[in-house]
Amino acid sequence: MDTDTPSRVPGDRLRPTSRREQAEATRALLLRTAERLFAEFGLAQVSNRQIVEAAGQANNSALTYHVGTRADLLDAIARAHAEPIARRTREMVEAARGSTRPRDHVASLVLPYTEHLAALGNPSWFARFTAQTSTDPAYSAGPRSELMLGPHHQEGLAAVWEHAPDLPPREAALRGRTMRLAVIHTCAEQERAAADSGTPADWALVGGALTDAVTGLLLAPRHPR
Incomplete structure (x- = not known):
């Protein structure tokens, strides 16, 4: 199976299936989630763990892996x-x-x-x-x-x-x-x-x-x- 080919999902939308596409989608999700939490609660009140959990990611190191430092x-x-x-x-x-x-x-x-x-x-x-x-x-x-x-x-x-x-x-x-x-x-x-x-x-x-x-x-x- 070619993992670089997006698969079809209901509504004829494309779902990213390659590792690169998945990584980019995860990074974008983490950035959007962090922006929202920072905006609503402030920088000091939001931890990396809270961002990861709010983004629905199971790996606590996802933010560091996909984005880097604070x-x-x-x-x-x-x-x-x-x-x-x-x-x-x-x-x-x-x-x-x-x-x-x-x-x-x-x-x-x-x-x-x-x-x-x-x-x-x-x-x-x-x-x-x-x-x-x-x-x-x-x-x-x-x-x-x-x-x-x-x-x-x-x-x-x-x-x-x-x-x-x-x-x-x-x-x-x-x-x-x-x-x-x-x-x-x-x-x-x-x-x-x-x-x-x-x-x-x-x-x-x-x-x-x-x-x-x-x-x-x-x-x-x-x-x-």
Whole structure:
């Protein structure tokens, strides 16, 4: 029997039967399960054993075997989402090049994220996962996520800061972190409300409101201390 040939199951769907396909399916299941548990309970409250059990795996070492270390697991979840966000960011950053409107540059960084959340459907867990990793003392996803998003994300950030008032470095860093957390935690709150109610979030509304708010925060004048 050729074990590399998918077998038919009811509904004419294909079931992976090769070892490679089975391993990929198991890995994907573990990542989805971990993302959901981390989003709902936090990183520190979820053990590898809980992830394995929730994914219906009998082998307690399945997570280590299919994914790797704890850091590997978090990076793998973030990377799976970063790739489509990066593609959309590239499109919007390129479209905004040369614009003299600060909002255009802010939109090129905010909207790819909210559009991706809209594409995930309801319920989803990535916004809450991002909120958990952004504040967990044992893991900071921010710098890693920005690197995963690639050079166009950095280009968009540079274009945004060109429109900001002249700020001392510490104040600029604080304002930047405030803008980032506003996006992350607003989206996490909207995602949680959507999951609880069963009504999908209006991500177009959220994206537009966040773009306006972040632009206002960016352009706010600095009052002398």
